[in-house]
Amino acid sequence: MKIITVNGAELSRSELVAAGELLFLTDEEIYPTAFGTAENMGKVFPYLASIKGNMFEGKNLLVAKADGAIAGVLVGCRNAKWAPGTVEKAFTACGLPVPSGAADAEKHYFCYEAEHESGDYVLCLCVSPLFRRQGIGKILLTNYLSDKTEATLECLRSNPAAMALYEACGFVNIAEYDGYSAPGKPCVAVCKMLYKLQ
Numbered sequence: 304m305k306i307i308t309v310n311g312a313e314l315s316r317s318e319l320v321a322a323g324e325l326l327f328l329t330d331e332e333i334y335p336t337a338f339g340t341a342e343n344m345g346k347v348f349p350y351l352a353s354i355k356g357n358m359f360e361g362k363n364l365l366v367a368k369a370d371g372a373i374a375g376v377l378v379g380c381r382n383a384k385w386a387p388g389t390v391e392k393a394f395t396a397c398g399l400p401v402p403s404g405a406a407d408a409e410k411h412y413f414c415y416e417a418e419h420e421s422g423d424y425v426l427c428l429c430v431s432p433l434f435r436r437q438g439i440g441k442i443l444l445t446n447y448l449s450d451k452t453e454a455t456l457e458c459l460r461s462n463p464a465a466m467a468l469y470e471a472c473g474f475v476n477i478a479e480y481d482g483y484s485a486p487g488k489p490c491v492a493v494c495k496m497l498y499k500l501q
């Protein structure tokens with residue numbers, strides 16, 4: 304299997320759709336609440352990737368291709384902003400109904416992240432279930448960190464695979480707090496993790 308990494312700005316429209324569908328699997332609360340279904344997230348993703356300054360802007364995506372297929376996506380931002388109403392705009396522009404939870408997920412996750420994260424941070428990372436445990440997550444994260452001296456990310460405490468990957472790449476857990484959970488769902492514990500070049 305030949306694995307290469309490319310910047311999201313180089314992806315075709317259909318590859319951006321595949322990247323959006325994959326990122327839907329990152330988290331069981333945030334993306335289903337904001338985007339409804341993986342298919343819909345894929346459809347609106349090229350629009351999001353085209354907005355300058357948006358966290359999902361193409362240049363913020365680091366993508367692993369395995370024999371040409373989209374196998375993993377990391378979204379890494381620097382001081383990114385999120386304009387409220389962006390998800391609604393994206394769905395409207397694509398002629399799709401806006402998911403009922405979109406505004407809540409935006410306010411309590413995307414806007415919150417944009418306000419509270421500064422410097423370099425990893426917003427999300429997902430490897431396709433077809434390609435897991437083959438080193439792709441580590442390739443993406445190592446590649447992302449290669450020109451950074453410091454970076455942060457958040458990880459669900461209940462996600463041992465991601466915690467192990469982040470620790471293997473040099474991140475340490477520096478704080479724990481309640482993360483985003485969809486309306487009516489119980490709170491989830493999130494770890495804030497910090498990477499510092501030694």
Ligand SMILES: CC(C)(COP(=O)(O)OP(=O)(O)OC[C@H]1O[C@@H](n2cnc3c(N)ncnc32)[C@H](O)[C@@H]1OP(=O)(O)O)[C@@H](O)C(=O)NCCC(=O)NCCS
Binds near residue numbers: 428437439441468469
């Ligand atoms: C977490 C995730 C990105 C890991 O990607 P991956 O490509 O499978 O990980 P890698 O093969 O690069 O694994 C690197 C190291 O991470 C750790 N790791 C990865 N998956 C693991 C698992 N299921 N259980 C325990 N450790 C795991 C191991 O230390 C592994 O090294 P090893 O294979 O030599 O033991 C992937 O499981 C995924 O996409 N999960 C769903 C989305 C998600 O949870 N994203 C993170 C949100 S914070």
